[in-house]
Amino acid sequence: MATNSGNGGSDRQRVAQQRLRIIAGHLRRPEDGNSAILAAEECKGHVSEKTDASSEGKTVPRRRQEIMKWNGWGYSDSKFLFNKNGQAEFTGKRYRLSGMIIPALKDWFEGTFGANVHHKSPATPIVTSSAVQPPNLNEAFVEALKSTGIPFSIDAEDRLFRGHGHCLNEIFALREGKVGRVPDLVVWPNCHDDVLKIVELACKHNVCLIPYGGGTSVSSALECPPEETRSIVSLDTSQMNRILWIDEKNLTAHVEAGIVGQDLERLLNESGYCTGHEPDSMEFSSLGGWVSTRASGMKKNVYGNIEDLVIHIKMVTPKGVIEKSCQGPRLSTGPDVHHFILGSEGTLGVVTEVTMKIRPLPEYQKYGSVVFPNFEMGVACLREVARQRCAPASIRLMDNTQFKFGHALKPQVSSLFTSFLDGLKTFYITKFKGFDPNRLCVATLLFEGGREKVLQHEKQVYDIAAKFGGLAAGEDNGQRGYMLTFVIAYLRDLGMDYYVIAESFETSVPWDRVLDICRNVKARIVYECKDKGVQFAPLSSCRVTQTYDSGACVYFYFAFNYRGLSDPVHTFEQVEHAAREEILANGGSLSHHHGVGKLRKKWMRDTVSTVGLGMLKSVKDYVDPDNIFGNRNLL
């Protein structure tokens, strides 16, 4: 067992450290062997003034603005900036990178985008309440809601926070101080029964409900439909965040759907368990959000994707509650009704409680990395690993552009020795092994399980890699790769301070198409940027993030300097649209795990066929004939 971390600090400190352990560490077991199982609590929904969220060990308070940015990603205290010396640093204390100087970032940033740290495009510092339109309230509904005692708010800031996700256009607009339609009221149910009441009232008074989980959507799913004339109520599940019970005999846990990933893992870790579900957004995204978008976690090779993890779902719909009657591991009872819920994107109801599989914490974790002479070899290796079904918990392959980007994000090295070693490694790979620094690429690996097995597994994978010219490149490179996952979203905010806008999107594709889709989509982005008048060559990059038997999940990143463009967001949207067309033309899927929302709706019919769309519509028509859940996602 790994050593404990410092045990003497305040609760708050402890929480922060534990968070770090999960997110950046992935190495240690929790300090205490406390295996106490949380008992199911009574719903305390009526207590309107809850105690401070963080003192309960929960991350997300009702007033998100207390800890989070209103116009950017993540915590208010954590951000990248170029300091007075022109050096990049990352503020705060939460992450491994926090408080560090990143010497190479400035040159990379200026060189890649043709940007300049003296050309700033700062965001509007504060949003004035007057920017938010006054709420369009359904008085009868508000009165009835008051009588239930469930907390709610019509405060402009509260409403603003729930009116958007993290699509580029949404954040860009906020930075410019532009606010579109936002929910008219935010309500915070504390438990399933609260949700029942809210949905009942919404049906009775015909108000539109939009469920809100962690707010990390990148599909315009949280955007209020402009054509909606009814009062819009945002149903924020963040306070439904308890683990109601853990069943150690069957290895399941019953959890309220509003819990965010980091809290779920931390609380389970305290009992010696984990779900192993770790999407990149896990700090902020919620269980209910995962279910309703068909989320995928980076360790799915060991633990499975969300649809493999859930045993039982409870969802409140306008027609009542839908749930199964048992917890059998598999059912042959017609089409799985869970699959109407998984991926329903808030159009049918609110997921309130979920029973999911848990696993004992792994005995041992080990990171790793492999350098390949080029991307083709890397893909061939991943394909072989998938063929032999020996993928580690996570295996990701970055292209050359991302490899260089990763290098630019190396924090200042403290010891001369490390930098000497780095130099030596570079020399070995590029000069001795003859890898072209402009073509090589790197795979990052994460192994998990029993110590012996991990070491054995590691050898197997490295042996395969060697057949494709891969050279083991150390644990550090691997670990840094995964750490970057969590800070990359912060980097977009830095870019936007200097005229650079960026977005990522994903797809899944059969193995034989992986190379073609990567090349073609990247080339399309470059072409479209040029065609649409972008003055500087864009960054267009990709990585393979998941492997399956028959294909892979591919992530694309693109970013460009928008100086000189009259309507950068429109240009950006055109490029993104073209890139998606290119993905579809190359046999890629509309989405692997981000979902459809409103951003990708127009391709749904082609994706699932007219009959398929009709089937989904008929379910919507039955479950929610009055379109109470009116976010207009998906269909």
Next chain:
Amino acid sequence: MTNTYRDWGGAGLRGDDEEFVDMMEELRRSGDLGHSLRTFSPRPYEGERATSVSAGDLNKAVLESQYLRYIAKEIAKETGQSVEEVREDARGLMEEMSQNLQLGFIRLMGYTLSKVLKRLYTSVNVNMEGLNTLQRAVQGHPVILMPNHRSYMDFLIISYILFTYDIPLPVIAAGIRNAGMKMVGEILRRSGAFFIRRAIGSDKLYWAVLSEYVKTIVRTGIAPLEFYVEGLRSRTLKSQVPKLGMMHMVLEPFFKGEVYDITLVPISISYERVLEESLLAHELLGVPKPKESTTALLKATKVLQEDYGSMHVNFGRPLSVRQLCQGRIDRCRFNLIPRDLPQEPSAEAQACVSWLAHLMVRIQEDGSLISPWSLMACLLLQAPATVLTEEGLPWQQLTNKTLWLRKLALDFGARLNWPGQVPDCDVMSSTVALHRSMVHLKAERLYLVLDQEPARKSPVSPEEGALRVAAPVLMLASYRNQCVHVFARPAMLATAIQVAKTTQRDELFTVFRFLQDVFSHEFIFITEESSQDFEEACLLLKKCGAVHVSQQEVTVSEAGLEVLSFLRALLQPFIDSYQVMFRYLCENGEHVFQEQRVLPAVRNFATKLILSGELHTYEALSSDTQKNVLLALRRLDAVTKSRPSGQNEYRVNKEAVRRIGDMLSGKIPPQMLHTLPDARL
């Protein structure tokens, strides 16, 4: 929104200040040896997979491809052979086919070619602008070089130019007959040629090996690929209806997303005088072509003693297949079936390939340079044969008329190869001097040079006499054909005005389309763009003052009679020849004809008509025209083709043929004809 020829053609190609550079001048300075030993270090294709692939690697990749494995299994199942046997066959085909490009041989070829070119041509002109864009293009996406094909000289001239200007050398699709020429075959192979059988037909294995070979070249981008979209060398010097098989193979890697884009480079090669001119005419008259053997080539050295004037190689603007295919191809179509498996091309893909192939030929036409001789040939053919053979055409009259035609051609957008610094009369006389094998000037009159009398004692029969005139006339016709595309559309409108005897625009359009259907294999039309063709014809005739065009009407202007009668006369030999063929097919008692027999029979029939004075054009004797008629009739569903015993047979619907003839002569009004979709790939 899909694009049309008008969006792609011309643009960029039509720069009037186009700079042609004479390569020979440079060569004469640097010397042949210096040229062939020059350092050659082109910047290659920068695609992901262009890690130097050798010819051997290429062959191996093809033979081991998933596609060939699959086909081999299929064939083994069908024929009862073992898979290994089939794969062995495939290996054999691969060996017969594959190129073996070697720089050393290019140098050797370059040395020889330098000598030959200097002897044959006064100048070899290349547009530098086109070469520069090509140089950039080869670094981007796989490049397909698509020259027109008028002479054997085409075959190596492109490689020669690319070698000279430091651009990666192409691999070239060549007809298999060249491979049979002992030494020459091997030299060509090492110069980058790969060999294709002429009639692949239903040989499944051959088709599979070839298409995988071509697709692998495109996918890997190992070298630019050069092929003739017209298929064979044009014996009439007129553009030919493109072949689609090769074009489809080339495009498929784009359709299937295996490459981001493909760059097509149309190349127009124009000869002032073609090496094979007399050979061509005799072939058309049914004197069989000598087998392409090394000795035949040596005998041809006599040909090398003469002057062939200037040559122009015009590299067209590189075109993006991705942009061309926008809205024409749904690449998602290939999402549900593994891309390695053989798949019948969809109707959509066939239409797209056909459109693109036709487009390329049209752009080749646009890029070619019209020589003074070509204009003169148009005029000479409009004079009665007796004038040319007996009385002679007054020189001054021809000069005036040629200058008039030059203006018309320029009005119609042609590019001329008309020397600017020399007085026009000198241009005229030097042109005649260059073509003294066909015409001679005596006492201010121009006469046709008749074919030599056969060395026999017996008196010349009238039929043989006709042939003596026919050969030079067909040669003239070939040179006219070099510029016929410039006038084809307005000429068809001029004919439509005459045939339809109306001024109504929509009625004229119907006749115009009918003419396009009838002459679908004679001139290059893009099927779906006939209304644009019609608009263009109206516009050009209006521009030269021949007609007035309004919303509803096209009316002839007084001043336009000269233009209109020239244009009609230009088309008349074609109409007459078609009518002869129609007549033969209708009047002959049989309903089924064998191809081998029908062509000589029509020739005899036409000869009789010429001798009796009923027919005024010798072009009806051309086997090429006759074949085009059959193809058009097949397309119009008036003739069906079958191969019952390995011989092409045609079954004729006489009534349908007669109706088409009547419509062409204006006896009955044309209507929309039912046309069959374009030929299979």
